[in-house]
Amino acid sequence: MISPDLGGTPPARLPREAFVALAVLAALWETLARLSPALGIPAFAVPSLVRIGEALTKITPLDVAVTLARVLGALAASFALGVAGAVVMYLSQTADRYAKPIVRLLMAVPVVSWILFAILWFRWVEFRIGFVLVVVCAPVFLIDILDAMKGVSRELREMVRSFRPTRVQFFVKLMLPATLPAILTSWKINLSLAIRVVTIAELVGAVTGIGHQLAVAQELFSVANVFAWTLVLVVLLFALEAAVNWLEHRLLRWRT
Amino acid sequence: MAALAASAAAAPPAPVGIGIEGVHKSFGAVHALVDINIGVRAGEFLALIGPSGCGKTTLLKSIAGLIPIDSGRITVGERVVTGPGPECSVVFQDFALMPWATVQHNVEFGLLLRGVPAKERAETARRAIAKVGLGGSFEYAYPSQLSGGMQQRVGLARALAVNPQVLLMDEPFASIDEQTRRVFQDDLLRLWSAERKTVVLVTHSMEEAIYLSDRVVVLSPRPGRVHQVLDVPLPRPRESGDVRATADFARMVDGLWQVLRKLQ
Ligand SMILES: Nc1ncnc2c1ncn2[C@@H]1O[C@H](COP(=O)(O)OP(=O)(O)O)[C@@H](O)[C@H]1O
Ligand SMILES: [Mg+2]
Secondary structure, three states: OOOOOOOOOOHHHOOHHHHHHHHHHHHHHHHHHHHHHHHOOOOOOOOOHHHHHHHHHOOOHHHHHHHHHHHHHHHHHHHHHHHHHHHHHHHOHHHHHHHHHHHHHHHHOOHHHHHHHHHHHOOOHHHHHHHHHHHHHHHHHHHHHHHHHHOOOHHHHHHHHHOOOOHHHHHHHHHHHHHHHHHHHHHHHHHHHHHHHHHHHHHOOOOOOHHHHHHHHHHOOOHHHHHHHHHHHHHHHHHHHHHHHHHHHHHOHHHO | OHHHHHHHHHOOOOOOOEEEEEEEEEEOOEEEEEEEEEEEOOOOEEEEEOOOOOOHHHHHHHHHOOOOOOEEEEEEOOEEOOOOOOOEEEEOOOOOOOOOOOHHHHHHHHHHHOOOOHHHHHHHHHHHHHHOOOOOOOOOOOHHHOOHHHHHHHHHHHHHHOOOOEEEEEOOOOOOOHHHHHHHHHHHHHHHHHHOOEEEEEOOOHHHHHHHOOEEEEEEOOOOEEEEEEEOOOOOOOOOOOHHHOHHHHHHHHHHHHHHHOOO
8 A cells, every 4th residue: 555655755865966965955045046136136135154043053942842842732733623523514414514615615715814814813812823724634534534534445344333332332333443554744735834834824913933933034134033933834844744654553453 | 151152163054055135226217126036955065157247246145145136035944034143254356355464364364354353363273374275474474475375265264263163165266276176175075975065056167066066056137047057966075076077967968058048
């Protein structure tokens, strides 16, 4: 079986090509930084690698931790809502038919609109950020998990039914292990989604977090700081994906 | 109390009969089963045969309580079937093993759902695994690491582990190669003589139906009806002798073929 690997290769095992590509990219950047005065580009626009390195040393761990906590908290809530919704829609055709269009509608709304709604509707900043993340991620979890449950083979379902399970047993002993691969894949998709959305949500109103720091860097015209915080975000995402990959490796050993 | 429970688990419960009376089942415009009447005797080995799409699987799953029937009545022992019951175990055509669970855990599954304690569960499953000839080193293998024949042995062990009175098998040997199939058939007959279960076996193989069963029910397609019921008076035990080589066996297979060819 092919495990769906969504570009989340753990950074610990970067192939040589990746190193070369990154090195070339860094060299090009540095060249551009050196040449910028001659090319008439303002010096602050393309800071040298040294400047970016300095900016990296000033990264405040608190902001990273706050953003991480927001992402993980909102994803946990989204997952719980997604599972609950998927189970209800799996059990009831009626619920499925009524809720499906609503979920699709939610998924079609642009993130920016959600952020504006959040600002207009809610005063508490944490709630605004949480709201935006959950309303973006929960439908994705729901649809992924519902699809996976509907994809469980008729024969397996009949086999389990022939042993007269309780409803809880049906979900815990069959649906959970049968959909675990899809659940883990959905976590990877939602992690990258949440990381990208949280920063935009934090741009408005938050006084901590990576998004807030990005806004500050922008006010200071510090491209080096924007670069450094972006780098932190990317590394954070890779680290989280590596964690899910590790879990996948542990839990789905039967697939190898 | 414990002694009683242990002896109840060890001694197979008395086999029960199955009554199928005036059963109808349609899927939309498709009349899958029309007025089916069959009495399966307690401890009997019954084969269901017929062209593809004649309703064999539908009938078997109706007995198992997995498909609701439109009208008529099915009884297993004293119980009128309205859903899956504790007397019946099903062996599925494509094995229906959980790919994420080891052989041991697959076989334990029915016991797990019945709330049997872990230790007893493990022992019962191990016995069932040995019974179907899989004992030894396979308990910790995953289904994907086994051949088709071995996977179906796991499916059979899972069905036997809950000590059912009725075994319902849907073309269990269809996706298994010929040599393996013959060995497996003999093992099944040996198990059946030792445990005295009522067996309903769906098959599309005439040799298999004659070799294994006491009676063969021939279903005709569109709509699915009972076309004919043939007795198979071949002596038992068949697994130790060379029944397949006898003239009687050949004659009966041919007799079945004469019935089936007219249905094509
Ligand atoms: N779930 C279903 N929905 C619609 N039609 C079905 C379904 N199951 C079986 N049928 C139809 O009922 C008939 C009998 O099917 P089945 O019992 O599977 O036949 P067999 O096992 O003898 O090949 C076929 O025509 C099949 O297409
Ligand atoms: Mg069939």
